[in-house]
Amino acid sequence: MAGETLAKRWCVACHDIGQSATVKDGAPSFVEVARHPEFSPDRLKVWLSDPHPPMPKLDLSRQSIDNLISYIRSLK
Numbered sequence: 001m002a003g004e005t006l007a008k009r010w011c012v013a014c015h016d017i018g019q020s021a022t023v024k025d026g027a028p029s030f031v032e033v034a035r036h037p038e039f040s041p042d043r044l045k046v047w048l049s050d051p052h053p054p055m056p057k058l059d060l061s062r063q064s065i066d067n068l069i070s071y072i073r074s075l076k
């Protein structure tokens, strides 16, 4: 899956991107993000287009953002 490849490249340093729900240094695992009712696709899109510290600015394309959101939501 395209989103998984992106997550492995850009997100894994800080987030747990697999099936585990561990929080690393304040960064929520993607499973937790997927399960949390407040993280709607729209909210994820806004966040990934313009993340705020401590998360770095990632300059993701709209396509990459859509792929990442599909991947995160598939982890539920």
Ligand code: HEC
Pocket (backbone or CB within 6 Å): 006, 007, 010, 011, 012, 013, 014, 015, 025, 026, 027, 028, 033, 044, 047, 048, 053, 054, 055, 056, 058, 068
């Ligand atoms: C340098 C570390 C770092 C990297 C790299 C990083 N993040 Fe984060 N991210 C964080 C931290 C820390 C938080 C918690 C921020 C907070 O609670 O204010 C966070 C929060 C989030 C959230 C929750 C946003 C919210 O509204 O609270 C999402 C979704 C997220 N990251 C997705 C990603 C994705 C997707 C990538 C890869 C493209 C990524 N992050 C890369 C550190 C990182």
